[in-house]
Amino acid sequence: MNWSRNDGPRGYHHGNLKEALIRAALELIAKKGPGGFTFAEAARFAGVSPAAPYRHFRDRDELLADVARRGFEAFAAALERAWDGGRPAPFAAFERLGRAYLAFARSEPAYYSAMFETGLPVEMSPELQAAGDRAFAVIRTAAERLIADMPAGRRPPALMMALHIWSMSHGIASLFARGDAGRRALPMSPEELLEAGVLVYLQGLGVSAASDRDRGK
Amino acid sequence: MNWSRNDGPRGYHHGNLKEALIRAALELIAKKGPGGFTFAEAARFAGVSPAAPYRHFRDRDELLADVARRGFEAFAAALERAWDGGRPAPFAAFERLGRAYLAFARSEPAYYSAMFETGLPVEMSPELQAAGDRAFAVIRTAAERLIADMPAGRRPPALMMALHIWSMSHGIASLFARGDAGRRALPMSPEELLEAGVLVYLQGLGVSAASDRDRGK
DNA sequence: TGTACATCAGTGAACGCGCGTTCACTGATGTAC
DNA sequence: TGTACATCAGTGAACGCGCGTTCACTGATGTAC
Numbered sequence: 402m403n404w405s406r407n408d409g410p411r412g413y414h415h416g417n418l419k420e421a422l423i424r425a426a427l428e429l430i431a432k433k434g435p436g437g438f439t440f441a442e443a444a445r446f447a448g449v450s451p452a453a454p455y456r457h458f459r460d461r462d463e464l465l466a467d468v469a470r471r472g473f474e475a476f477a478a479a480l481e482r483a484w485d486g487g488r489p490a491p492f493a494a495f496e497r498l499g500r501a502y503l504a505f506a507r508s509e510p511a512y513y514s515a516m517f518e519t520g521l522p523v524e525m526s527p528e529l530q531a532a533g534d535r536a537f538a539v540i541r542t543a544a545e546r547l548i549a550d551m552p553a554g555r556r557p558p559a560l561m562m563a564l565h566i567w568s569m570s571h572g573i574a575s576l577f578a579r580g581d582a583g584r585r586a587l588p589m590s591p592e593e594l595l596e597a598g599v600l601v602y603l604q605g606l607g608v609s610a611a612s613d614r615d616r617g618k
Numbered sequence: 619m620n621w622s623r624n625d626g627p628r629g630y631h632h633g634n635l636k637e638a639l640i641r642a643a644l645e646l647i648a649k650k651g652p653g654g655f656t657f658a659e660a661a662r663f664a665g666v667s668p669a670a671p672y673r674h675f676r677d678r679d680e681l682l683a684d685v686a687r688r689g690f691e692a693f694a695a696a697l698e699r700a701w702d703g704g705r706p707a708p709f710a711a712f713e714r715l716g717r718a719y720l721a722f723a724r725s726e727p728a729y730y731s732a733m734f735e736t737g738l739p740v741e742m743s744p745e746l747q748a749a750g751d752r753a754f755a756v757i758r759t760a761a762e763r764l765i766a767d768m769p770a771g772r773r774p775p776a777l778m779m780a781l782h783i784w785s786m787s788h789g790i791a792s793l794f795a796r797g798d799a800g801r802r803a804l805p806m807s808p809e810e811l812l813e814a815g816v817l818v819y820l821q822g823l824g825v826s827a828a829s830d831r832d833r834g835k
Numbered sequence: 836t837g838t839a840c841a842t843c844a845g846t847g848a849a850c851g852c853g854c855g856t857t858c859a860c861t862g863a864t865g866t867a868c
Numbered sequence: 869t870g871t872a873c874a875t876c877a878g879t880g881a882a883c884g885c886g887c888g889t890t891c892a893c894t895g896a897t898g899t900a901c
Contacts, residue, residue, distance in 0.1 A: 412863075415878075434737050436653030441854055453878050455856080517792070518735065520651050557818075560805065565815040569782065572789030575734070588777065598782040601774075602815075605822030629896075632845075658887055670845050672889080 419457045421447040426468050431511035435519045440464070465515060466525050472512030473532035479505050480539040487546045490613035492603075495547055498540065499570060499599050503592055506574035513574070540567055547608055557606050569598050636674045638664040643685050648728035652736045657681070682732060683742050689729030690749035696722050697756040704763045707830035709820075712764055715757065716787060716816050720809055723791035730791070757784055764825055774823050786815050 415421065425446035429438040440461045444451045458464040483501030487494045506513045516533075523530050544562040578591040587594065603609065632638065642663035646655040657678050661668045675681040700718030704711045723730045733750075740747045758780040765773050795808040804811065820826060 418877080434653075436651075439854065440856095450879050451854085452856080452858090452880080456877055460855085561811070561814060564804070564811055565786065565818070568789030568793055568811070568815065569786045570789070571793055572785030572787070575792065576785055576788055587781070594778070594781055594785070597778060598785065598819075601782070601822035602819050603822070605818035605820070635844080656887065657889095667846050668887085669847080669889080669891090673844055677888085 415447070415449055415453070418447060418449060418453060421449075422454055422457060422464060423468055423471065426464055426515075427511040430468070430514050435465075435514045438465075462521065462525070465519050466521055466529050468512070468515040469519065469521060470526070470529045470532045472509070472516040473529070473536050475509065475512060476505055476516065477532065477536035477539055480536060484539055484543050487543065491543075491547045492608070492610050492613040495543055495603075496596060496599065498543055499566065499595050500592055502567075502570040503574055503578055503595055507578050507591075510579055513579070517571070517575070537563065537567065547603075548606075551607065555607055562606070565602060566599060569602070570595060573598070632664070632666055632670070635664060635666060635670060638666075639671055639674060639681060640685055640688070643681055643732075644728040647685075647731050652682075652731045655682075679738065679742070682736050683738055683746050685729070685732040686736065686738060687743070687746045687749045689726070689733045690746070690753050692726065692729060693722055693733065694749065694753035694756055697753060701756055701760050704760065708760075708764045709825070709827050709830040712760055712820075713813060713816065715760055716783070716812050717809055719787040720791055720795055720812055724795050724808075727796055730796070734788070734792070754780065754784065764820075765823070768824065772824055779823070782819060783816060786819070787812060790815070 422443050425443040426438055429442060429446065438461075440454055441451045443464070444454050447453075454464070458467070479501050480498060483497045484494050485497075521529075523533055541559060541563040544566065545559040548556050548559060548562070573591050573595050577587055577594065589597075639660050642660040643655055646659060646663065655678075657671055658668045660681070661671050664670075671681070675684070696718050697715060700714045701711050702714075738746075740750055758776060761779040761783065762776040765776060765779070790808050790812050794804055794811065806814075
């Protein structure tokens, strides 16, 4: 298999051009931002003529949407892995989830850009939308689990919780965990900032680490 | 004064080209995102030859940085107006501050883009950095004021508070209050979401509306 | 008040460049028999 | 096992386009005397 032009000579057929183009897109996005990526350059990067990509993607946007979809899928998988069904205890697992969010934004900035900064409408393709929904569903499910043991009267709406957590995570990720314009010096790591924020927030809801301990964990 | 080509004939000199270019940049950014703005198009928009902008800006980035700086200045001013020195009571003023944050992101999407999504380093110019710092300082000052009356032992760090509030505001603004990729249907307005989030957060810190009432307001 | 001159702001033509897209084509691969 | 043929994936040349940038230039403005 040849993914890049550096792997030596190849025959007339590339063999895996679609994958190679996606990889090229990721590297170009990582290097120059979501705007700084062109169809032609991706082709060049894959060692192929500028007309070749049209065999696999209608245009630039279709390629970008595919990158974003894969990004959301990897993101959802990472979040699910971190949450791990709330084991061994929901509160601890929830914090793990927050750290996983930031870890993804940091280790996969190109995916993160494609997912949130290209300006592509989510409705562009059903697959893209579904992948995005699946990622959000992890956070929402975790929120539900976290408040499941609270008395019904004091139980906050899980959807709102999920939106708050997601917003703060996204805000911290884009302001501090990546090379963004508004970034400024932080007296702590983005991870610590998020963890503290989530802690305060949960405290405000009446959810606390004590709920893990009450459960005997 | 002529700001746009639609204001009828003008003489050899434009008279206010610098301002006209800034306005053109704002309209183009609003219409096509921070990437979809070119020097040439801005010139055309201002009704001037493509070489003319070089009299006022070294290049595209210098123009963008100037737009971002003006954006941060307008932003800081809007936040200060909303906070209004914490009158009549800090807790209420703090909520006003949050709403002002979102209001700015919604009513000035072009400025907001230039400020946070162009990928320009803040250090690019001292003026840009200073303007950004001034905007952040408003939030920080407000946080300080809000916790000033708490017993010293239970007083949370104001810087951290400001960072949390800012992050959540920015997260909500970019996820839900603008045409972004990750946007999804909300069962409430972004303003309500933020207000609820800030409320829960402050509750978690032990700051509450009661503190306004205690002060007899 | 007038005039000469320096300075400034915008012109317009030109350049090289990379992009997106199309086209008829060709080499490779897979399959029916 | 071999052969004929359809399908597929990539070629390479070409096109029109808009961009960024430079250049010698020129019209307008301001100022010294």
